[in-house]
Amino acid sequence: MSKPMGRREFLGTAAHGAGVLGAISMLPRGAAAQDKPVRVGVIGTGNRGKSLAGTMINIPGVSILALCDINAENLAAGQDLIEKGGQKRPEAYTGDDYAYRKLLERDDLDAVVIATPWHWHTPMAVDSMKAGKATACEVPAAMTFEDCWLLVDTQESTGTPCMMLENWSFRQDNLAVLNMIRQGLLGEIMHCHCAHSHDCIDHWFFDTDGNIRWGGEYLIKYNRDQYPTHSMGPVLSWMDINCGDAFATCTSTATRSRGINAYFERKFGADHPNAKREYKQGDIVSSVIRTHGGKTIVVNYDMQLPRPYDNRWMIQGTLGLYDEARSSVYLEGQSPKYHEWEPFAPYQEKYNHKWWKDMAAMSDGHGGTDYLELRQFLDAVRNGTPTPIDIYDSVTMCSVIPMSEKSISGGSAPVECPDFTRGKWKTRKPYFALDV
Numbered sequence: 001m002s003k004p005m006g007r008r009e010f011l012g013t014a015a016h017g018a019g020v021l022g023a024i025s026m027l028p029r030g031a032a033a034q035d036k037p038v039r040v041g042v043i044g045t046g047n048r049g050k051s052l053a054g055t056m057i058n059i060p061g062v063s064i065l066a067l068c069d070i071n072a073e074n075l076a077a078g079q080d081l082i083e084k085g086g087q088k089r090p091e092a093y094t095g096d097d098y099a100y101r102k103l104l105e106r107d108d109l110d111a112v113v114i115a116t117p118w119h120w121h122t123p124m125a126v127d128s129m130k131a132g133k134a135t136a137c138e139v140p141a142a143m144t145f146e147d148c149w150l151l152v153d154t155q156e157s158t159g160t161p162c163m164m165l166e167n168w169s170f171r172q173d174n175l176a177v178l179n180m181i182r183q184g185l186l187g188e189i190m191h192c193h194c195a196h197s198h199d200c201i202d203h204w205f206f207d208t209d210g211n212i213r214w215g216g217e218y219l220i221k222y223n224r225d226q227y228p229t230h231s232m233g234p235v236l237s238w239m240d241i242n243c244g245d246a247f248a249t250c251t252s253t254a255t256r257s258r259g260i261n262a263y264f265e266r267k268f269g270a271d272h273p274n275a276k277r278e279y280k281q282g283d284i285v286s287s288v289i290r291t292h293g294g295k296t297i298v299v300n301y302d303m304q305l306p307r308p309y310d311n312r313w314m315i316q317g318t319l320g321l322y323d324e325a326r327s328s329v330y331l332e333g334q335s336p337k338y339h340e341w342e343p344f345a346p347y348q349e350k351y352n353h354k355w356w357k358d359m360a361a362m363s364d365g366h367g368g369t370d371y372l373e374l375r376q377f378l379d380a381v382r383n384g385t386p387t388p389i390d391i392y393d394s395v396t397m398c399s400v401i402p403m404s405e406k407s408i409s410g411g412s413a414p415v416e417c418p419d420f421t422r423g424k425w426k427t428r429k430p431y432f433a434l435d436v
């Protein structure tokens with residue numbers, strides 16, 4: 001599901017020598033990191049779990065001691081990867097769906113990273129928090145209102161840190177835009193557009209031979225925005241959601257479902273069982289969220305029609321706007337030509353976030369958004385500081401899943417958004433990525 005690194009992101013990293021070190025503390029590579037190692041267990045060593053593990057072993061002071069997966073091949077591949085990376089072969093936990101609980105019983109793990117199929121995220125994160133392990137969970141951390149609340153209640157009652165690994169919050173362009181917004185360049189923020197446009201039919205919902213994978217099961221059973229967090233990630237901090245403003249209502253509308261059948265007809269013939277199967281999931285879901293402060297957000301789910309990857313972020317205020325697809329900005333009174341776009345690149349350089357500047361100063365060759373995200377999480381664990389994304393923002397991003405489902409099934413009726421902060425949004429101050 002991860003998109004290949006975008007050209008701008010790649011250039012932003014490579015042009016600076018590809019080093020990455022975006023920590024809260026910017027610990028010197030030797031002393032402090034070695035003084036206080038962070039010991040990690042990973043649950044789920046499929047594609048994403050291996051990728052996260054491979055990134056984490058490049059972070060100074062981080063050791064991966066244990067892995068869990070029910071698939072022996074994926075588990076062994078994960079162990080091999082850690083060993084080849086120069087660390088001791090991690091202990092393996094497997095056998096049944098709950099083998100992860102044995103991993104959680106270890107008393108030598110500081111943090112647990114979860115990268116399993118969606119329906120396992122909430123139960124595993126809850127168990128991990130109850131076991132006292134700082135928890136980082138892949139997206140989406142929850143898929144129902146009940147699971148969102150379970151995560152909030154467990155985090156509050158245990159006090160154990162828990163964040164969802166929404167990597168697009170950490171992108172270099174998105175963090176520069178956050179700096180611009182915080183410095184008032186866009187004026188008062190009014191409106192945002194975002195999307196997750198990523199054709200995942202031929203490699204993720206189904207395998208390349210046309211067999212259904214676990215993700216594809218959701219397309220048969222549900223009609224909703226299945227994967228809103230990559231769209232929403234940067235938007236939350238751009239719009240001060242849960243920190244002065246909050247989602248109020250959500251209205252969602254879905255197209256009919258045609259893309260999956262059409263794909264199978266094209267590729268495998270009209271007689272293929274998946275060409276004839278009925279899918280509940282509409283091809284495009286458009287949701288409109290209105291905030292208590294009167295802002296609006298349009299979010300699109302778009303994962304089953306043939307197309308290049310796109311997020312179409314656009315954020316607009318009383319003084320101008322940023323448009324990711326055009327890689328452009330227009331700032332009233334500042335852009336050289338009245339009502340004409342100007343390139344975003346000089347602004348990204350000027351408002352480059354400290355985390356990315358710090359990365360550029362390193363030269364260890366490990367560049368990227370995932371590194372920054374994991375580094376931020378693991379430094380928070382090491383230092384006992386709050387996770388870069390908290391539980392309220394984590395579940396708020398996820399809440400678009402059940403809200404859109406409810407709205408679509410009610411004929412696009414407005415759905416009231418739950419207040420996971422229980423009113424705290426009115427006084428909470430922005431906290432994400434404050435070091436500029």
Ligand SMILES: NC(=O)c1ccc[n+]([C@@H]2O[C@H](COP(=O)([O-])OP(=O)(O)OC[C@H]3O[C@@H](n4cnc5c(N)ncnc54)[C@H](O)[C@@H]3O)[C@@H](O)[C@H]2O)c1
Nearest residue numbers: 001002044045046047048069070071074097115116138139
């Ligand atoms: N943030 C991103 O950019 C990004 C990118 C890709 C995937 N993801 C997310 O990562 C997660 C994993 O996706 P993936 O593509 O790696 O899927 P995958 O199918 O490749 O891997 C999932 C792994 O979990 C294992 N598993 C299933 N049930 C288990 C259980 N009870 N205990 C232990 N292991 C179990 C499977 O055997 C498999 O190895 C998904 O939630 C996905 O949305 C995020």
